Amino acid sequence: MPIEETLVLVKPDGVARGLTGAILARIEAKGYALVDIRLVEPDRETLERHYAEHEGKPFYEPLLEFMMSGPSVAIRLAGNRVIEGFRSLAGTTDPTTAAPGTVRGDFGRDWGLKVQQNLVHGSDSPESAARELGIWFG
Ligand code: DAT
Numbered sequence: 815m816p817i818e819e820t821l822v823l824v825k826p827d828g829v830a831r832g833l834t835g836a837i838l839a840r841i842e843a844k845g846y847a848l849v850d851i852r853l854v855e856p857d858r859e860t861l862e863r864h865y866a867e868h869e870g871k872p873f874y875e876p877l878l879e880f881m882m883s884g885p886s887v888a889i890r891l892a893g894n895r896v897i898e899g900f901r902s903l904a905g906t907t908d909p910t911t912a913a914p915g916t917v918r919g920d921f922g923r924d925w926g927l928k929v930q931q932n933l934v935h936g937s938d939s940p941e942s943a944a945r946e947l948g949i950w951f952g
């Protein structure tokens with residue numbers, strides 16, 4: 815059984831809206847294991863590393879500003895194929911059109927077309943997971 819680890823972030827909008835518990839409940843109900851969890855207030859350098867692949871894109875600066883707007887919850891999550899599984903649980907990037915039943919589809923909403931306010935982050939590949947877990951959990 816391919817047990818993997820992934821990095822999950824409950825982003826500042828999720829924490830500010832009091833949805834951390836609801837999101838964790840879905841993660842736990844799915845059967846994933848919380849290996850480590852902490853409240854984080856990342857500085858710009860940490861976010862530049864985390865979002866390096868998006869540098870130069872139009873949404874990059876607003877994304878970093880948003881991620882510095884309040885605390886997030888960082889989670890080291892383990893489970894069978896959890897990298898793909900958590901992204902399925904999270905839903906597609908834009909919460910406006912994410913499928914019902916997903917975190918983004920059920921809790922996300924159109925806050926003036928700010929796609930970055932999509933509640934959660936999940937690593938997108940084993941390479942990303944290893945890199946991102948190194949950034950957030952050292
Ligand atoms: P995901 O978080 O689904 O992996 P991504 O890695 O492509 O999506 O983008 C990282 C974050 O950047 C995403 O969660 C929200 C923001 N973002 C992506 N595309 C965007 C866009 N077109 N406009 C505004 N923000 C965007």
Ligand code: MG
Nearest residue numbers: 935936937938
């Ligand atoms: Mg991504």
